[in-house]
Amino acid sequence: MNADRITEKLSILADAAKYDASCASSGSKRKNENKGLGNASNGICHAYTEDGRCVSLLKILLTNHCIYDCAYCVSRKSNDVRRAAFTVQEVVDLTINFYRRNYIEGLFLSSGIFSDPDYTMERLIKVAKRLRTEENFHGYIHLKTIPGANEELIKEAGLWADRLSINVEMPTEKSLALLAPDKKQSTMLQSMQHLKNAIAANRDEKKLFKKAPMFAPAGQSTQMVIGATPETDLEILYLAHGFYKKFNMRKVYYSGYVPISNDNRLPAIGTPVPMIRENRLYQADWLMRNYGFKVNEIVDRENPLLDMEIDPKLGWALRNLHLFPLDINKADKQLIVRVPGIGIQSADKICAARNYNRITWEYLKKIGIAMNRTKYFIHTGNTFQKKDWQPWQIKQFILSEGNSKYKKNFSPQASLF
Amino acid sequence: MNIVLYDGSFEGLFTAFFEVYEYKIEQPFICKESNTSSSLFGIIHHVNFNEEKSKRVLEKLKEKLSPQSLSKLHTVYLSEIKDIENVMFRFVQYVLANTQSVENNLGHPDILLINQTDKKVHREKHRMEAFVRFQCTKDKLYYSIIQPDYNVLPLIKKHFEKRYADQRWLIYDSRRKYGLYYDLEKTKEVLLNFEIDLNNKEALKEVLDNEEELYKTLWQQYFQSVNIKARKNMKLHIQHMPKRYWKYLPEKQ
Numbered sequence: 001m002n003a004d005r006i007t008e009k010l011s012i013l014a015d016a017a018k019y020d021a022s023c024a025s026s027g028s029k030r031k032n033e034n035k036g037l038g039n040a041s042n043g044i045c046h047a048y049t050e051d052g053r054c055v056s057l058l059k060i061l062l063t064n065h066c067i068y069d070c071a072y073c074v075s076r077k078s079n080d081v082r083r084a085a086f087t088v089q090e091v092v093d094l095t096i097n098f099y100r101r102n103y104i105e106g107l108f109l110s111s112g113i114f115s116d117p118d119y120t121m122e123r124l125i126k127v128a129k130r131l132r133t134e135e136n137f138h139g140y141i142h143l144k145t146i147p148g149a150n151e152e153l154i155k156e157a158g159l160w161a162d163r164l165s166i167n168v169e170m171p172t173e174k175s176l177a178l179l180a181p182d183k184k185q186s187t188m189l190q191s192m193q194h195l196k197n198a199i200a201a202n203r204d205e206k207k208l209f210k211k212a213p214m215f216a217p218a219g220q221s222t223q224m225v226i227g228a229t230p231e232t233d234l235e236i237l238y239l240a241h242g243f244y245k246k247f248n249m250r251k252v253y254y255s256g257y258v259p260i261s262n263d264n265r266l267p268a269i270g271t272p273v274p275m276i277r278e279n280r281l282y283q284a285d286w287l288m289r290n291y292g293f294k295v296n297e298i299v300d301r302e303n304p305l306l307d308m309e310i311d312p313k314l315g316w317a318l319r320n321l322h323l324f325p326l327d328i329n330k331a332d333k334q335l336i337v338r339v340p341g342i343g344i345q346s347a348d349k350i351c352a353a354r355n356y357n358r359i360t361w362e363y364l365k366k367i368g369i370a371m372n373r374t375k376y377f378i379h380t381g382n383t384f385q386k387k388d389w390q391p392w393q394i395k396q397f398i399l400s401e402g403n404s405k406y407k408k409n410f411s412p413q414a415s416l417f
Numbered sequence: 418m419n420i421v422l423y424d425g426s427f428e429g430l431f432t433a434f435f436e437v438y439e440y441k442i443e444q445p446f447i448c449k450e451s452n453t454s455s456s457l458f459g460i461i462h463h464v465n466f467n468e469e470k471s472k473r474v475l476e477k478l479k480e481k482l483s484p485q486s487l488s489k490l491h492t493v494y495l496s497e498i499k500d501i502e503n504v505m506f507r508f509v510q511y512v513l514a515n516t517q518s519v520e521n522n523l524g525h526p527d528i529l530l531i532n533q534t535d536k537k538v539h540r541e542k543h544r545m546e547a548f549v550r551f552q553c554t555k556d557k558l559y560y561s562i563i564q565p566d567y568n569v570l571p572l573i574k575k576h577f578e579k580r581y582a583d584q585r586w587l588i589y590d591s592r593r594k595y596g597l598y599y600d601l602e603k604t605k606e607v608l609l610n611f612e613i614d615l616n617n618k619e620a621l622k623e624v625l626d627n628e629e630e631l632y633k634t635l636w637q638q639y640f641q642s643v644n645i646k647a648r649k650n651m652k653l654h655i656q657h658m659p660k661r662y663w664k665y666l667p668e669k670q
Contacts, residue, residue, distance in 0.1 A: 003631050007638050014642035035582040035601075042576075044547045045657070047668055049644040052653025059643060097632045098639075100559060100584060101551045136583070258647050273647050352521040363524055 010094070012084040016064040016075050017110055020167075021223055021253040025056040025105035025140040028162040028218040037099065038139030040162050040218075044105055057108040057142060058098050062086055062123055066112030070169070070180035071263045072228050075112045079261070085114075091127045092135065099139050106140030106162070107131070113146060121149035121157065128160035140218075145195065147188045154191065155198050155215075163218040163250070166191050168243075171236045175229035178265060195220050196247045219250040226281065227274035228257035228266055234304035237284055241295040244288070254281040280306040287313055290344065291337050309399060314340040317377055318391040324377040328359050341374035372401045418446050418459035423502075425449040427494050428471040430502060434509055435470035436462070447502040474509075481512050486520040489535040495568045496538045504530050541565050542572040548662050549577075549588060552633075553626040560587040563665060570597055570606075578604055633667045640668035 026043025045054035063085035064075040074081060086094075095107045109127055113120050124143050131137040143161040145154055157164055166188050170176040173185040195216070202215035222243060226236060240252040256278035259269045284306060287293040291313070298312050299305075307315045317324065317340050326335055328350060336347040349367050350359055357363075359380055365371055376394045389397075419442045423433040430447070437445045442462060450463075478487055490508075493501060507527045512519060523529050544565075551559035559581070570590055574597055577586065581599065587607070589596035598607045622630075663669040 003634070007635060010635055011638050011642045014639050018643045018645055032579050032582050037581070037583050039579050042546070044543075046547050047640060047666065048654050048657040049640065050651060050654045051645045051648035052650035052657065053643075053645070053648070054657070055640065055643060058639070094635065097628070098636060100553070100581070101632060101636070102549050102561070103636050256648075258645060273645075275648060349523055353523045356519070356522040357524045366529060367523060 006090065006094075009084045009086055009090070010060070012082050013061045013064060013086060014059065016081075016112075017059045017061045017108070019074070019255060019258060020059065020108070020110060020144075021255040022108065022142065022165060022221055022251075023054045023056045023059070024142075024163070024218075024221070024251060026218075027250055028140060030138050030140070030162060030214065030217060032138050034136060036136035036138050037096070038106070038137055040106060040138060040140035042105065046103055046105065056105045057140065058095055058104045058106070059108040060086070060091070060094075060110075062091065062109060062111040062120075062127070063114055064112045065114045067115070068113055068180065068182040070183065071261060071265055072169075072179055072225055072257065074260050088123065088126050088130060092130050095131060095139075096135055096137065099137070104139075106142070108142040110144035111146070117146040117148040118150050118153060121146045121153045125153065125157050125160065128157065132160045142218075145191060145220075147183065147191045149191070151194045154194050158195070158198055158202070158216040159213060161216055163221060164195055164216050165221045165223070166195070167223045168239070169223075169225060170229060171224050171226065171231040171239055172229070175231065179228070192220065192222070192243075192247045199248070219248065221249055221251040221253065223253035223255055225257050226254050227277060232299075232304040233277075233281065233284070233306045234299040234301075236281060237288075237295050237299050240285060241288060252285060254278050254285070276308050277306070280308060280312060284312040287316075292334060293338075310395060311340070313338070314373060314395075314398070318395060321389075321391055321394075325379045326377060327381055328364070328378045329354055329381045339374060339377045341370040341372075341377075373398050418444055420459045420461045421445045421447045421464060422450045422461060423447065423464040424466050425451060426466060427491060428468070429464065429466040430494060430505070431471040431474040432467045433464040433502075434474050434506055435467075436464050437506070439470075445503075445506065447506055448500075449502075477513070478509065481518070482520055483518075489531060492538045492572065493531050493534045495571065496534050497568055498534060501534065504534075538567045538569065538572070541567045542569045544662065545569050545573050546576050548658075548665060549573075550665060550667055551586060553629050554624050555626055557626070558585045558587060560589065561665075562589045562591050564592040565590060568593055570595070573597075574604055637668055637670070 023045070024043065025040065028040040030040040032039040043056070045056050047055040049055060061075070063083070064081070065083050065085060066075045066077055069077040091107070091109065098104045099106065107127075109124055111120050111124055128141050128143055131141065141161045142163040142165065143157050145157060145164045145166045147166055154164070168185065168188055169180060169183065176183055176185050199216055199219060202212065205212040224236065224239070236254070243249040243252050256274040257267060258273050259267050259271045262269060284298045287298060288295055293316070297316055303319070306312055317338070326339060328336065333347050333351050336342055336350060337344055342350070346367060346369055350364075353359060353363065361371070361380060364374070376389065376397070421433050421437060421442060423429040433447050436442070440462070446459070478490070490505060493505060504527050508531055511525065511527065519525070520528065523532060545563060549561045549563060551561045553559050568590070570588065573588070577588065577597070578599060583601070585599060585601055587596055587598045589609070594608065596607050596609065598605050658666070658669070
């Protein structure tokens with residue numbers, strides 16, 4: 001292996017892949033077999049870059065040559081960047097050698113489209129297949145599925161990969177047409193549907209025959225770029241909600257647009273990345289998936305935008321003050337997890353401890369609950385006096401007490417719409 | 418005060434618990450033989466490890482505790498935090514004194530402390546699973562030297578066995594001066610002296626596999642390339658990768 005050349009390729013093809021936000025390496029059930037290399041059932045971040053993002057997988061493109069010209073993408077055809085392509089064996093060697101040194105959990109492989117979707121998909125599959133069959137590798141593999149690739153190819157990819165993903169790219173078809181004229185949302189949705197069907201069929205088969213081969217055991221995910229186009233959080237979250245419901249997506253990623261182009265259809269270079277908005281969307285997403293919140297409790301026609309100053313759970317609580325304060329010694333767990341400042345783990349601790357003693361303010365502090373926000377929404381029983389604060393007052397109290405880590409870098413993107 | 422000295426092993430500690438009851442030692446203060454300082458005044462009771470006694474404590478606790486709580490006791494022991502033996506003993510006393518299950522009563526200060534310590538040790542275990550970096554030698558041994566805050570080698574053994582079944586590896590805790598060595602068949606605890614000076618780059622070069630330097634450089638390159646400068650957030654970076662671990666991470670060299 002030519003050291004200089006491979007280092008250069010790696011720098012080009014890692015740089016081009018880094019805008020994909022997906023980094024998960026959990027959710028699979030793949031075990032080490034036959035004294036092979038690796039397992040994929042952990043979800044470990046082996047490093048964090050200076051932007052604070054997790055490095056779990058070797059995330060690279062097979063090539064950044066691309067026949068498409070999507071305005072938001074660094075690898076677009078018309079962009080003047082250095083181009084490179086890995087051979088299948090080079091990706092295999094990098095993956096194995098990084099894995100053996102405990103640098104990574106596995107491989108995330110995507111690609112620019114060279115010649116056509118099928119040809120590109122075939123090359124991606126080749127890498128995964130070689131890792132599994134020739135290297136006896138059981139680590140995590142995430143393959144990008146190229147929209148429009150033949151259904152049979154998608155089925156083969158699932159035999160070797162833990163996770164497959166098709167990026168929806170933009171929250172609406174209109175934005176996609178504006179920025180990625182070569183791509184069609186209907187093609188993406190169709191490929192997602194194929195994937196969903198194949199995964200469901202495999203799960204049924206597994207129930208009948210335990211020995212049936214695994215098919216994408218970590219399911220499918222998708223990603224959309226946010227802040228490049230004028231969609232509201234309402235549109236974004238309803239789309240995500242649809243993905244979870246219709247396609248059983250394991251995860252929807254929101255990737256704050258990093259300005260990379262002078263194209264006047266997009267925010268100019270130097271515009272701050274909408275990181276707070278991205279964070280609020282992830283929080284909202286988390287509430288939908290893990291806290292039993294319905295999407296219309298988080299955003300609705302009257303509130304189509306998430307509040308950038310406070311998290312969406314606090315936002316919901318302030319709109320629903322009539323439900324509070326809760327008696328922490330009596331309330332159901334489903335309600336306790338809805339209290340701002342109390343998460344699922346804390347709710348578990350509260351419910352476990354109240355079997356023994358009455359819960360007191362001291363106890364809540366001891367187990368590490370953020371009382372500065374929680375105190376407006378709970379009481380501990382007997383000595384309680386309801387204070388008639390208005391929502392805006394509580395918000396002001398909390399904001400003035402807590403020093404939001406985001407205060408400094410509030411992005412103008414947030415107030416644009 | 419009655420001072421109870423044990424040999425430092427987990428089983429030895431259980432033997433000590435047994436003997437406190439057996440000899441009705443009042444106000445016991447349990448500590449390792451190696452940790453005694455001259456400031457300890459009082460009657461000294463020496464505990465010799467006894468398999469039978471240790472087992473009886475274990476069996477009794479199995480009746481009273483969930484498997485999770487029992488394993489927490491072991492994890493907490495590995496924290497090696499000063500005075501943790503006495504927290505553990507008070508916990509055991511409290512559990513044995515109650516007919517009902519009390520293990521989840523986080524309102525009890527010792528139970529809260531046990532849970533918090535368990536969490537700290539587990540965090541360190543997870544960090545070691547993430548931050549161990551192997552270097553490959555000419556005879557294909559993948560070795561790594563670490564200095565974890567807590568004694569987590571016993572906790573990470575399974576993880577690395579499951580993961581690296583087809584390569585020989587050694588993880589050495591240079592603070593506690595022992596390591597785990599997997600020889601393709603099973604994992605052994607080893608005590609060893611390094612023949613070469615690990616800070617001597619020339620000597621190291623002789624020992625390391627020819628491709629080791631290349632993959633280290635590639636990894637450093639990769640780490641640089643995936644960073645998005647427009648999103649720089651050093652606070653978060655350091656929060657996730659505390660500085661004290663940097664010396665083991667080639668990407669932070």
